[in-house]
Amino acid sequence: MRDIHEPDISRAASDAVSLHAQTLHASLGDASMESMTLLNEIAGTYPDAISFAAGRPYEGFYDVEQIHAYLREFCAHLRGDLGMSEAAVARALFQYGDTKGIIAGLVARSLAVDEGIEADPASVVVTVGCQEAMFLVLRALRAGDRDALLAPSPTYVGLTGAALLADLPVLPVRTGETGLDLDDLSARLRQARAAGRRVRACYVTPDFANPVGVSLSLADRRRLLDLAEAEDLLLLEDNAYGLLNTAPERPPTLKALDRHQRVVYLGSFAKTGMPGARVGYVVAGQRVTGGRGGSVLLADELSKIKSMLTVNTPPIAQAVIGGKLLAHGCSMAAANRREAEVYRRNLDHVRDGLRRRLGHCPGVTWNAPTGGFFLVVTVPFTVDDELLAYAARRHGVLFTPMHHFYGSTAGHHQLRLSISTLTPDRIEEGLDRLAALVTERLPRA
Template structure:
């Protein structure tokens, strides 16, 4: 039986999915190129022995709570499990320690990576074709992808040096409402955003919370990079400042825990009314997300939760302390990138190349004298053996822009030095052709 793509779900023909594929596959196409493209965590400290130790640590923890009931220990790890997860209490403790967030463990749903948390939330918020989600553009493709899959349009909000243009946010919300739409939520990465690297100052966060309450939309806070800040620290997470339950907090352990466990979570403590008499008519948004999860993945693999839970237990749920070495690698790499760029492209020189200077995270954005599209990336990869990410992939419209993203999380200092050398050669050659 033959199928035709135009007869399948609309997301499969979207530019977003093409971008996700492109970003996933480009490194495989050019295995001998140095890659500033992948936003993956550093692999230098990966240790398979630790997986066994984490598993044992979690088993001991479950055993301590099971009062000698070994069948219960085995069941917890090896049988179908609780829909909301089995490490929710450890996640709550970790949020208190790392982020100063007080979360009721019952308001947490443990998910298959942050991506599932995103989809659960967007699917729950999409009732009719009038519903929409707001996002600061350029935006992480995972948000655009989950929104496509949930049939939820993304309303773009302009960026600024503070991570969002709040005036544009208000205009966008008011225009959407005038058009009969319901903007349900705004997706933001307040710390070291992907792809921009920008962080929101504290007063922007406070104004954003006030605007969300005033205009009646949720804030979807995604925070994969917050722990990897510079010596100056960072402002509190939105959720730590959230007195009116405006914030749904989307968590990822891919960068701070173990990417191979694929454990994420969502904190959704918003009350939901009208949930039927048997629940007293009142449940939380987390309860609704759990219902959707029961139709989507049933539960997050208990064995994967156990390994991640063992890592949390091993470090007393303090992932800031657990990531001391990794945080140092990312800080050093950021410095190497900024120093190297300053060396290759001194002020006033030609070609004119500028960049932003995040104080943490995985990403720096360069502005070039020419529009950088996928064809130029292919040229850069083939001829100069260096990969980067055209920023247009984070706009979802396919129009090439003069900006590129450099990711430096997976490289060594030598690779960064050599990679920037190659990048400068590519930019020099291209600028000669685009005077």
């Protein structure tokens, strides 16, 4: 009865059904969903171009044996610290696990060590990257057509995408020199409410925000929390880059300053652990009242959504991240000392290089992040995807046109440079190429 040669794909193709795009979910018709695909395609077409586009961590210290070592470290922890039998250790890695994760306790310890955040492990849900954490929160918060989210413009495309998938409109808030413009936030909030919107939260990345790279001051963090309290607003704090900082002092996260559970904290180990584990998390200690189960943690509601989305974050991936945490005293800051030095050095190098090459060019400026992966260059000519394709083809250099982070409504004279994956030599060569493009496009004096 069974014959592996039975199917004949060439015949099947002849009169196969097709679906019309308009019968699919509206998110698929939105240009934001295609930004990354399009940019990856251009990058893939020019593999030898020097890329200031990839927002990936530095890979110079990668070694596959680390993965084995981290797994062994985590298993030793299960046996030694938690007293598990060999069968229980195997079960923890092989089987389905708790929906909220098997490393929630280690995550909470790392938050205390690295961020001064005292999080109850019960309020932590370990997710498939920070991206799943965003979707869980936005899905939970979207109850009806009036609901909306505030977010800075420009913003991380993953936030835009998750909101599209959750059918939750995003209302833009202006970004100032040091991040979210709080006056504009107040104005937008009032405006939205006057229009009948229910604003469920404001998304914000206080540290080295993607794409602009700047950070909110301590004073603005306190002001933002006061504003949230006064206006009864929830804040979604995304902290993917905060630890990649070699400065001796940095302001505490919003969550560390939060006294009233105003902040849902979105964490990521993509930049500090490894992207290939896809481990992130959300801290949601807010109470949810009036439901079937009485008063429960928002984390438990998010966990229910997760159980129907991915069931668990892969225990194997959690084990690798857990092992990396254990190997460094639960401090991802400690685990990333070398990488943070690389990022700082690269950031300085790119800024110095821009000054030397383009410092004299009228209308060419760049901002001054003190850490993270990104900085933004403003130029007096149009930066679109055609220019990117031209730059890749003609000059062998890649960057990200900023309009992608504005839903194409602005940013048409800006480009984002990512400094995270490059070496000094490649930066020098890349900036030569970028400068050639810029000078070629500058208006003649």
